[in-house]
Amino acid sequence: DIVELSLRSSISDDCLHLVYQPEVDMRSGVIVAVEALLRWEHPLLGLLMPESFIHVAESTNLATELGTWVIRSAFRQYAQWWSEIAGLDVVLRVNVSPGQLVGADFVDSIARELGEYGIDGGNVCLEITENAVVSDVDRTRRALRGLAGLGVQVAIDDFGSGYSSLAQLKQLQFDVLKIDREFIRDLGDSPADLAIVKSIVTLAKSFDLILVAEGVETEMAARTLLDLGCYRAQGFLLHRPLPADMVRDLLITNR
Ligand code: G
Ligand code: G
Numbered sequence: 001d002i003v004e005l006s007l008r009s010s011i012s013d014d015c016l017h018l019v020y021q022p023e024v025d026m027r028s029g030v031i032v033a034v035e036a037l038l039r040w041e042h043p044l045l046g047l048l049m050p051e052s053f054i055h056v057a058e059s060t061n062l063a064t065e066l067g068t069w070v071i072r073s074a075f076r077q078y079a080q081w082w083s084e085i086a087g088l089d090v091v092l093r094v095n096v097s098p099g100q101l102v103g104a105d106f107v108d109s110i111a112r113e114l115g116e117y118g119i120d121g122g123n124v125c126l127e128i129t130e131n132a133v134v135s136d137v138d139r140t141r142r143a144l145r146g147l148a149g150l151g152v153q154v155a156i157d158d159f160g161s162g163y164s165s166l167a168q169l170k171q172l173q174f175d176v177l178k179i180d181r182e183f184i185r186d187l188g189d190s191p192a193d194l195a196i197v198k199s200i201v202t203l204a205k206s207f208d209l210i211l212v213a214e215g216v217e218t219e220m221a222a223r224t225l226l227d228l229g230c231y232r233a234q235g236f237l238l239h240r241p242l243p244a245d246m247v248r249d250l251l252i253t254n255r
């Protein structure tokens with residue numbers, strides 16, 4: 001497959017980079033986390049978003065290699081911010097693909113990279129799309145336990161969009177729940193979305209999870225979330241995914 005071949009050679013080149021989208025506590029406006037998001041600058045096709053190539057990595061043996069590149073790059077960037085910004089107090093969120101999480105060496109590799117970059121596990125949160133988690137509950141549970149041992153948090157991403165959201169909440173110990181942007185986009189206009197988000201807020205409280213809304217694009221959505229008690233949010237209304245140096249400037253004045 002041509003995409004696979006192309007991706008394989010791009011992982012070692014300078015074709016990949018990360019952008020970072022801030023997550024804000026809407027009560028204070030302070031940035032509480034940043035999510036690393038992968039971009040591929042293809043020599044012929046231009047800038048590619050993860051949707052167009054992540055599945056290729058996942059269906060081949062490239063998931064681990066790509067995932068390792070992402071983790072090392074994000075950790076290196078975080079370590080740099082840490083050295084540049086006194087009193088830095090934001091969590092680094094990194095997306096992890098299913099194959100990566102249940103890989104034999106995954107938890108050990110995270111421990112190794114934390115050590116290499118001098119990062120406290122408590123400053124890192126790995127995001128797992130709920131669709132991805134289902135395949136192997138036992139191995140996923142073992143991985144989450146190992147990560148908890150390192151102090152690393154785990155988020156269930158795109159919550160509500162998969163077919164076993166509630167089963168996974170029951171079976172697996174997450175730290176953070178990110179509401180899928182599908183339910184946020186029309187929040188304020190849609191009684192159905194309002195009912196769903198309300199019940200997710202209750203769920204998150206019951207399970208003692210940190211709650212984050214994704215895809216906040218309008219003042220209306222933001223206000224509704226605040227009213228419901230969901231304070232943390234990510235979305236174009238607040239910040240777009242940004243290059244690392246722009247995030248640094250934001251983090252410097254983040255107080
Ligand atoms: O950046 P963008 O909004 O286009 O991301 C689209 C999807 O790709 C999101 O669901 C996100 O979780 C996923 N994604 C972004 N970066 C990474 C990454 O580094 N690794 C994995 N596995 N998924 C990613
Ligand atoms: O699934 P995940 O949360 O990892 O996806 C993150 C993706 O969501 C990023 O690629 C980012 O570009 C996209 N995104 C972030 N904020 C918004 C938003 O407000 N609206 C929409 N439509 N997409 C967003």
Ligand code: MN
Nearest residue numbers: 035095127157
């Ligand atoms: Mn994510």
Ligand code: NA
Nearest residue numbers: 157158180214
């Ligand atoms: Na998501």
